[in-house]
Amino acid sequence: MSENIKIVKNATCTFCGCVCDDMELTVDLDKKQIIKAKNACVLGRAWFAEHTIQEGPVALIDGKESKLEDAIEEAAQTLTKAKFPITYGLSDTTCEAQRQAVAITDFIRGTIDTTTSVCHGPSGLAFQGVGESTMTLGEVKNRADFVMYWGGNPAESHPRHFTRYSVTPKGMFTPNGKKDRTVVLVDVRRTASTPVADIFLQVKPGKDFELAWAMRALVKGHTVDASIEEETGISLEVLTDLVERMKNCNYGVLFMGMGLTMTRGRHFNSGAIMALATDLNEFTHFVAKPVRGHGNVTGADNVVSWQTGYPFGVNFSKGYPRFNPGEFTTVDTLSRGDADAALIIASDPAANFPQAAINHLHKIPVVSFDTKETATSQLAHVAFRTSTYGINTGGTAYRMDDVPITLRPAFESPFPSDEEILTALKKRVHELVIAKSRSQGAGTAKVAAPIR
Amino acid sequence: MTSYIRISNGKVYDPSNNVDGQIQDICIENGKIVETVPADARKIDASGMVIMPGGVDIHCHIAGPKVNLARKLQPEDHRHDPHPGTLHTRSGSGGTVPSTFATGYRYATLGYTTAMEAAVTPIGARHTLEELHDTPVIDKGFYVLLGNNIFLQQLLKEGRKEEFKQAVAWWINSTKAYTTKLVNPGGDEPWKGKKNSNVSDIDEKVTETDISPRQIIDAFIDAVNELGLPHPPHVHCNNLGHSGNFKTTLETMRTAGDRRVHLAHIQFHSYAGEIGKNPGSAAREIADYVNDHPNISCDVGQVMFGKSTIMTADAPLAYMLRGIAKGKWVNADTECESGCGIVPFKYQEHVYVHAMQWAIGLELFLLSKDPWRIILSTDHPNGGSFMNYPKLIKLLMDSSFRKEELSRANQKAINKTLLPELDREYSLNEIAIITRAGPARCLGLSNKGHLGVGADADITIYDDQQDKELMFNAPRYVFKSGIPVISNHEFCEDHTGKLLHVAPDYDESIVDSVRPFFENYYSIEFDNYAVDDSYLHDHEIIPTINQ
Numbered sequence: 001m002s003e004n005i006k007i008v009k010n011a012t013c014t015f016c017g018c019v020c021d022d023m024e025l026t027v028d029l030d031k032k033q034i035i036k037a038k039n040a041c042v043l044g045r046a047w048f049a050e051h052t053i054q055e056g057p058v059a060l061i062d063g064k065e066s067k068l069e070d071a072i073e074e075a076a077q078t079l080t081k082a083k084f085p086i087t088y089g090l091s092d093t094t095c096e097a098q099r100q101a102v103a104i105t106d107f108i109r110g111t112i113d114t115t116t117s118v119c120h121g122p123s124g125l126a127f128q129g130v131g132e133s134t135m136t137l138g139e140v141k142n143r144a145d146f147v148m149y150w151g152g153n154p155a156e157s158h159p160r161h162f163t164r165y166s167v168t169p170k171g172m173f174t175p176n177g178k179k180d181r182t183v184v185l186v187d188v189r190r191t192a193s194t195p196v197a198d199i200f201l202q203v204k205p206g207k208d209f210e211l212a213w214a215m216r217a218l219v220k221g222h223t224v225d226a227s228i229e230e231e232t233g234i235s236l237e238v239l240t241d242l243v244e245r246m247k248n249c250n251y252g253v254l255f256m257g258m259g260l261t262m263t264r265g266r267h268f269n270s271g272a273i274m275a276l277a278t279d280l281n282e283f284t285h286f287v288a289k290p291v292r293g294h295g296n297v298t299g300a301d302n303v304v305s306w307q308t309g310y311p312f313g314v315n316f317s318k319g320y321p322r323f324n325p326g327e328f329t330t331v332d333t334l335s336r337g338d339a340d341a342a343l344i345i346a347s348d349p350a351a352n353f354p355q356a357a358i359n360h361l362h363k364i365p366v367v368s369f370d371t372k373e374t375a376t377s378q379l380a381h382v383a384f385r386t387s388t389y390g391i392n393t394g395g396t397a398y399r400m401d402d403v404p405i406t407l408r409p410a411f412e413s414p415f416p417s418d419e420e421i422l423t424a425l426k427k428r429v430h431e432l433v434i435a436k437s438r439s440q441g442a443g444t445a446k447v448a449a450p451i452r
Numbered sequence: 453m454t455s456y457i458r459i460s461n462g463k464v465y466d467p468s469n470n471v472d473g474q475i476q477d478i479c480i481e482n483g484k485i486v487e488t489v490p491a492d493a494r495k496i497d498a499s500g501m502v503i504m505p506g507g508v509d510i511h512c513h514i515a516g517p518k519v520n521l522a523r524k525l526q527p528e529d530h531r532h533d534p535h536p537g538t539l540h541t542r543s544g545s546g547g548t549v550p551s552t553f554a555t556g557y558r559y560a561t562l563g564y565t566t567a568m569e570a571a572v573t574p575i576g577a578r579h580t581l582e583e584l585h586d587t588p589v590i591d592k593g594f595y596v597l598l599g600n601n602i603f604l605q606q607l608l609k610e611g612r613k614e615e616f617k618q619a620v621a622w623w624i625n626s627t628k629a630y631t632t633k634l635v636n637p638g639g640d641e642p643w644k645g646k647k648n649s650n651v652s653d654i655d656e657k658v659t660e661t662d663i664s665p666r667q668i669i670d671a672f673i674d675a676v677n678e679l680g681l682p683h684p685p686h687v688h689c690n691n692l693g694h695s696g697n698f699k700t701t702l703e704t705m706r707t708a709g710d711r712r713v714h715l716a717h718i719q720f721h722s723y724a725g726e727i728g729k730n731p732g733s734a735a736r737e738i739a740d741y742v743n744d745h746p747n748i749s750c751d752v753g754q755v756m757f758g759k760s761t762i763m764t765a766d767a768p769l770a771y772m773l774r775g776i777a778k779g780k781w782v783n784a785d786t787e788c789e790s791g792c793g794i795v796p797f798k799y800q801e802h803v804y805v806h807a808m809q810w811a812i813g814l815e816l817f818l819l820s821k822d823p824w825r826i827i828l829s830t831d832h833p834n835g836g837s838f839m840n841y842p843k844l845i846k847l848l849m850d851s852s853f854r855k856e857e858l859s860r861a862n863q864k865a866i867n868k869t870l871l872p873e874l875d876r877e878y879s880l881n882e883i884a885i886i887t888r889a890g891p892a893r894c895l896g897l898s899n900k901g902h903l904g905v906g907a908d909a910d911i912t913i914y915d916d917q918q919d920k921e922l923m924f925n926a927p928r929y930v931f932k933s934g935i936p937v938i939s940n941h942e943f944c945e946d947h948t949g950k951l952l953h954v955a956p957d958y959d960e961s962i963v964d965s966v967r968p969f970f971e972n973y974y975s976i977e978f979d980n981y982a983v984d985d986s987y988l989h990d991h992e993i994i995p996t997i998n999q
Contacts, residue, residue, distance in 0.1 A: 009979070010977045010979045010980050012980070021976055021977050021980045022977050095582060099582075099586065103542065106537060106542055106543050124524070127524065127525065128524065128525060128526070128527055128780075129780065130780050131525060131780035131781045131782045131794070132782055132783075133781070133782070133783035133784075134782070134783065134784050134785070135784065135785035135786075135787075136575065136785065136786050136787045136975065137787075137975045138787025138788065138973065138974050138975035138976075139644070139785045139786075139787045141787075141973075141975055142787060142788070142973055143644065143645065164975070165975060171972075171973060172602075172972075172973050173645065250645070250647070251644070251645070278781060281648060281771065281783070283647070284647050284648070285643075285644055285645070285647060285648055287783070287785065301524070302520055302579065303582075305520050305523050305524045305551075306515075306519075306520050306523065306551060306552045306582075306583050306586060307542075307544070307551055307552060307553065307586060308543075308544065308545060308551055309523055309527070309530040309544065309545030309547070309549075309550070309551045309554075310524075310527055310530065310545070311524050316543060318534075318536075319536040319537055319543060320534035320535055320536045320537065320543045320544070320545065321530075321534070321543060321544065321545050321551070322531075322534075323527050323530075323531075394986075396578065396582065398579075399976075402517055402520075402521075402576075402579070403575055403576075403975075403976060404576075404578040404579045404582070405976060405980055406578070406980060406983075406984065406986075408980075433539070434539055437539055
């Protein structure tokens with residue numbers, strides 16, 4: 001260990017949607033490495049340990065080292081020449097960078113989508129359909145005496161969710177922590193999270209909607225047939241008891257995992273859970289919340305919403321934002337072979353998208369932003385190497401409950417941040433768009449008269 | 453490079469400087485209004501035009517966590533109302549909750565150049581500042597929600613008034629807010645903690661906290677006055693929307709005595725009748741009290757027929773409204789600080805209650821004797837979008853138009869109000885007061901709302917038209933900080949605008965009292981809570997009277 005050690009208190013881990021901001025990082029400034037992350041979970045420790053500085057060029061054009069300015073010029077030319085450019089990713093970068101990415105996409109009349117479309121996008125659609133009674137996580141800590149997780153395994157995906165926010169913490173009206181709470185888990189199998197639960201319901205795979213709908217019926221006082229057990233794997237007696245507990249708690253919470261959104265039923269499942277929470281407000285205070293995955297995917301939802309009005313899957317080809325998931329969501333666009341250029345930021349679709357989508361990515365010029373070499377950066381026409389948010393650069397990340405937190409960087413990176421390069425790229429793209437418009441003799445587009 | 457502009461031959465309405473329709477030149481140098489400019493200054497001929505200061509919206513909901521939830525909730529509201537970009541401006545979407553860019557540009561297309569977001573949770577301040585940065589053209593600020601803050605209520609309960617004041621100042625500094633906002637003070641704990649109930653009497657002691665709404669209101673008025681903030685506490689009274697609530701509103705005003713207070717969207721608090729039954733109008737009682745008490749200012753919160761979005765920190769109210777149509781509903785609890793409810797809504801002419809609300813708002817405007825203290829607002833988007841302002845201005849200026857509109861609304865409701873007998877028509881000078889000079893004065897913005905030397909060059913130039921709705925809908929020129937953002941009805945330059953906030957002095961030792969509470973009951977770290985200066989874009993600190 002070198003002498004050049006720095007301690008960063010109250011640092012934030014941006015690995016998962018918990019966005020825990022109580023890290024105490026011990027940084028070896030000579031080695032440019034975090035050697036200890038106090039308070040971090042197993043995933044957070046790995047996140048901090050793995051983000052070291054790897055030597056390499058800041059930018060590559062077709063795999064060859066390039067000057068940053070040249071790469072920005074090439075990326076700007078590529079994106080402005082395209083007729084159907086798409087922007088994707090964004091969940092592992094700061095809101096400041098996300099804002100620049102939406103601006104670029106607006107100027108080039110492209111399509112912007114985030115990793116939300118492959119995780120809790122269905123919950124976003126369900127939200128638009130039924131609304132949601134929800135809360136910040138501190139309310140769970142302070143008030144919740146009934147906590148239910150459905151279709152998730154936080155012990156492994158969000159290891160501190162139980163201890164920091166929802167099961168064991170002692171709060172204002174929960175002075176005894178877990179003793180003051182009933183914890184229920186609904187899943188298709190037993191997982192590492194199951195031991196935490198007071199009640200475990202093993203639902204048959206693909207039957208979440210049926211189970212949630214039967215619970216809504218019971219909450220509303222309707223009769224549910226005993227055949228519900230055969231259908232869902234849960235007996236009417238167990239369900240009736242559960243619903244009574246829910247109606248009689250003081251403050252109930254339903255957490256939704258991706259076991260709901262990425263299985264049969266998708267947004268119907270999330271919608272059923274949100275509607276169930278709403279229904280329960282006839283009897284007591286009840287809230288629901290999707291357990292979001294990536295560190296700043298919630299920030300991406302927020303930024304895209306405030307700039308365009310829609311959370312993901314937004315197309316600007318007509319000069320204004322349009323929303324159509326299924327058409328403008330990236331997996332669908334690529335699989336159809338529609339896009340003719342792609343700007344991929346802090347995401348690796350070439351490694352985890354369906355094959356048809358990956359095949360199309362190989363055919364079109366890709367501009368990639370990542371902190372390391374990825375499958376996507378390897379196929380990219382222009383690949384930027386950037387610094388890591390929350391470790392090398394500051395900025396803002398939103399927790400899964402929409403609470404924004406300012407990041408405290410631990411050590412400097414030789415690479416620029418996503419935001420810095422995107423800001424330069426935006427400037428150049430805007431210049432090219434204006435030049436293109438003038439050369440085509442087009443007058444200034446007018447703002448349409450608002451319709452009332 | 454210095455930029456000079458001379459605007460000549462226009463009819464100027466500048467009530468703060470007693471200019472009422474005289475033809476005068478207005479000179480601009482680098483974003484400020486000056487006495488004169490060199491002969492080679494850019495000249496704008498405003499013959500046949502009306503010149504006013506840029507509009508100031510004292511109460512609207514345009515940025516932050518609840519606004520963004522309402523945006524996300526309603527794709528159907530955006531779809532029919534796109535906002536295309538230009539080479540100079542960003543695109544966006546409209547409806548009752550427009551995207552940030554559309555919000556800024558659309559305010560500009562009405563000649564408004566300043567707007568105040570009226571309700572932000574402290575923990576959501578960072579989010580709000582990010583959105584305001586992306587809200588172009590206008591200058592903006594926000595009011596921070598402190599009326600249901602658990603820590604502050606604990607201090608009150610324990611009689612620690614000095615610490616209460618210091619903590620209020622700390623919270624304002626930590627969030628970069630403009631003033632304090634109280635919404636249904638005392639109502640959040642019953643809503644969150646006792647099975648969705650509420651507080652209904654201003655003197656009722658809330659079980660969880662053992663203090664009453666009146667104690668909270670009284671303490672904030674004292675603290676904010678002592679801190680010398682340019683705008684007093686901005687109060688959303690208890691019992692919003694309930695029949696008979698005018699008594700609560702009067703009691704709230706009486707609590708102030710002769711101390712300054714601003715009552716938000718007072719129309720929603722001027723209902724006679726019995727709780728649970730149809731409301732009647734108590735506009736006369738409320739207007740009389742306001743007329744007689746120069747320490748009170750209010751904005752009307754006019755209801756306009758058509759689509760609206762209810763979004764409020766008054767969560768029990770939103771739940772009640774949700775019960776009417778059983779449509780989609782958002783409730784969002786914020787730890788230790790606030791509640792929130794969102795319901796898409798539509799005011800309909802034929803509905804008794806909606807017609808009554810519409811009429812009461814107009815009564816309040818028309819019964820007001822001092823336009824400087826009854827400010828034009830629709831509590832955007834609660835009473836309707838700010839895009840309704842031109843129509844509202846026409847309703848106030850044109851009594852025959854008002855009578856036409858009145859004849860279409862529910863007659864049972866209309867006939868229970870004074871509206872059919874009120875023939876008053878607002879003058880252009882009075883409109884300039886209720887949309888510009890008045891709100892700027894209430895906010896303590898000495899460089900806004902007027903065209904005197906030294907003022908910010910936020911200027912709107914309208915074609916002088918008979919139809920006031922058309923006129924106020926489409927200014928020919930809009931200058932923001934001297935920049936011609938709109939010229940000949942077209943956007944020709946973008947502009948970011950600046951954040952307006954206050955920074956009252958406080959005793960830093962208060963942090964030692966706040967920190968332990970945080971560590972026990974918040975879910976983020978205390979040292980990560982206060983918003984740092986990196987979230988300020990262009991900004992201006994408006995001094996307190998003590999600074």
